[in-house]
Amino acid sequence: MTVVKSEVVKSVTCPVCGCLCDDIELTIEEGKVTEVRNGCAMCESKFLNYISEHRVKTPLIRKDGKMVPVSYKEAIHKSAEILANANYPILYGWSSTDCEAQRVGVELAEEIGGVLDNTAVVCHGPSILGVQEAGIPTSTLGQIRHRADVIVYWGCDPWSAHPRHLERYTAFTDGRFEDSEWMSYINKVKASVGKKKFAAVKKRSLKCETEPEAISDNKPPETLNKEGRKLIVVDVRESMTGKVADYFVQVKPNKDFEILQAIRALVKDEDLDVEEVGGVPVEYLKEVVDTLINCQFGVIFFGMGLTQSAGKFRNIEIAISLVRDLNARTKFVIMPMRGHFNVTGANTVFTWQSGYPYAIDFSLGYPQYNPGETSVVDILLRKESDASLIIASDPASNFPKKAIEHMTKTPLIVIDPHMNVTSMVGDVVFPSTIVGLEKAGTAYRMDHVPLPLKKVVEPPEGLLSDEEILTRILEEVRVIKSQRMKGAN
Template identity: 60%
Template sequence: MTEFKSVVCPICGCLCDDLEITVENNEIVKMKNGCAVCEAKMVYGYKSEERILKPMIRKDGKLVPVTMDEAIHKAAQILVDAKYPLLYGWSSSTNEAQRIGVELAEELGSTLDNCASICHGPSVMATQEIGIPTATLGQIRHRADLIVYWACNPWTSHPRHVERYTAFTEGRFEKSEWKNYMLKLKGETGKKKIEAASKRLGQYSPPPRPQVCMVDAPPKSIQKMGRKMIVVDVRKTKTAEAADYFLQVEPNKDYEIFSALRCLVNDQELDIDKVGGVPVDYLKDVADAMINCEFGAIFFGLGLTQSLGRFRNIEVAIALTRDLNRRTKFVISPMRGHFNVTGANIVFAWQTGYPYAIDFSQGYPQYNPGEFTINDLLRRGDNDATLVISSDPGAHFPKSSMQNMMKHPLITINPDMNAISRLGDVVFPAQWCGIEYSGTAYRMDSVPIPLKKVVEPPPGILNDQELLERILNEVRAIKAQKTEVQTKVKGEVRSAAKTVKKTAKRTKRKVA
């Protein structure tokens, strides 16, 4: 029995690094400190029955196990033969693997994209438009007295975010709101019990829903000293229940709300009563809370990046944060999903200058979201081979994209038999990054954290970095061979042409 301390959880962008893990007979048997999502993967998920144990190649429509060498050769051959391959995924892999990935894309002259393309790509674009005033999560933990979760639901997607970094954690200058939350919870449960009891007694009539709007008025508590939490979303989530104030907006109206808040923060008057379904008076209270706090932080999720307006939503959110910085201190931060999607952006940026949507077909990196982003490429049907690593577009992409992807050879590198692996022509097994091999990942606030290896991988399986290195070497070998053959053929053609010329001359002479 071995115990590991300070293990990093390789699931969401929080990268909690305080897990205590017990390993027995090369199996994780106990995990402390992690959330439910973490437990699902670290204790049960990684031992899935769907685990791929051998590399496979599709022969006559069926996946057949082959040796690693054969699979690597086949994959390299596919990539070299393709005119315009596409390499995609990377967000659940280590920086070390991503580095090799860029080199491979460069060698192949292919396109290279990561999962930011379908999640926080718009946030990256907005940052390129207007910058971003941000901070590491620890800074927010120590100082933030106003926390706004906008269009995200950390309670389910990043379960320990609130507890580790924001409202329910003790900072140097700000206290935890945990106790108040427990009190509130108790009160609400009591209220519900009374309601249920009176319902049973037949004395209950539900209070009439306010006709004016779905939104409740902001409570006085959002103006108080100390920590406050506001949630803005289209529906009441678990996070919203924990918040001091939940501001429900109409779907796709975030841009309007942000713009209204910008006006109010800049002391302008609004001549309308409601914006995006929210009375302006309520927004005034929210704007006041934002201006009067000591240190505010906005976290936003895919509700902003993938709804109407896309990167313009983020741009206006950042613009609001910039305006607020003239009145107080305010930061804004995206809630990155996969544990190393931030790392993919960072590694790509330092090697090529661009964070995602990169094309190497000209021999140098080019960047154009909308042109080189994976779904746009696929739907246009530009690529003639795809390599997917540590990602599952098969389960998440639109049908039209997948149909075009399936027209051409597909190479997959994933630990278990997910949707995309089932569709692959060359299917590689992989080690679980952060469980079976170590490496580096970047937290959502760009803090690098070392992932730990806690159990041995099944025999014969390479980690992403080794595998990509071998594919890269094989690609180089095949290309070298190809050029050799080409020069040889060229030479032969040339000498053949010479002989033809000579004989032609001779026959001419003879004729003469």
């Protein structure tokens, strides 16, 4: 009988979403992750399925239309040439790599006079603009865990997108001053199941013709007098999180701004002379507002439903203004639900080095910032860039088609652990190690708490990390530039 050597690594930080859960336990057998504990489904799939057949092990360069495997040295030299020769290159992605790589990225962008941008530009960029307009009263997630008795999710569905958010940080966790509402959720589900069964029995035994009462009927539960934490969900459809909420506010698509303004008016004790705003009865809004005002500590989490629907950064500005108003009555904070595990880190590193969080243009030798002008999507649509470096993201699968068309017409360097749509159309493609699994580093949680990422397994032999690849490209760019200087003399 052979004994398989296994080792359990604890306190691993999960490199998937902005929750950055750091209590993951991994079982490692023969250099591979075989079991994941504490993680959500996304976490498990990241840790268990990282060795996919799509993973390339050597860099590729497009020669005569075909992707040819080459050495790192050749690929690095080729990339450095592209970047050193470019007039207005873009460096985009960054949100799924570590801060250490991002630091090198800023230096590289500065060296080549390029434009540095991260995925926030198509995600929470409007949130940043909203913050720059109105500020942001916020806190760390632990503060919410300990104190919040009203939790609002607006335009986001943590149940599906940030699966452990509720259990680790908000409604379903125990804090010093607030208890978990997990039991109340269970009771609610039991009650609804019971109701369903009763209706079915009733229908069968009485053979009644009419349909039994609908279960999900948008009618709010009697929660005004409920003790403990209250969960409020605002969305255009009843999401999974909405199903467990104490209040679910179903807003008509693109009517968030109106509802936020209506709530602001109600918070300020002003009357509304309409019956309904954005598809929600004012009476119902009033009840929600009572809950907001009467809490000890409230929080609004918002997602892409708010940042990318009509109004964009004005929605965020007004949501922040609501929280400012609420602070005159009670304690309230607000926080964006950041998606990628280190999108916050990218904004953080860029800001401390250059003063700006994204869409930074170094073409004049100093950082310039004007989203809409210096953001990569707009640059691509104006066909201004003449080379691209894409790292840790896949813009070809989510940018506007016109933007990608221009990107593919100019030299394209792609750095990513896996082949994706962007690397399919790249000219130089680097495979890299997976940060937080094969490489240690640092990432920032959605509330700006820095956490270490662990290296738990060895990367495939010979594979370099994002940080190493960028550092070597930067060195090579400097060599090329200094040779050119010498040549000119």
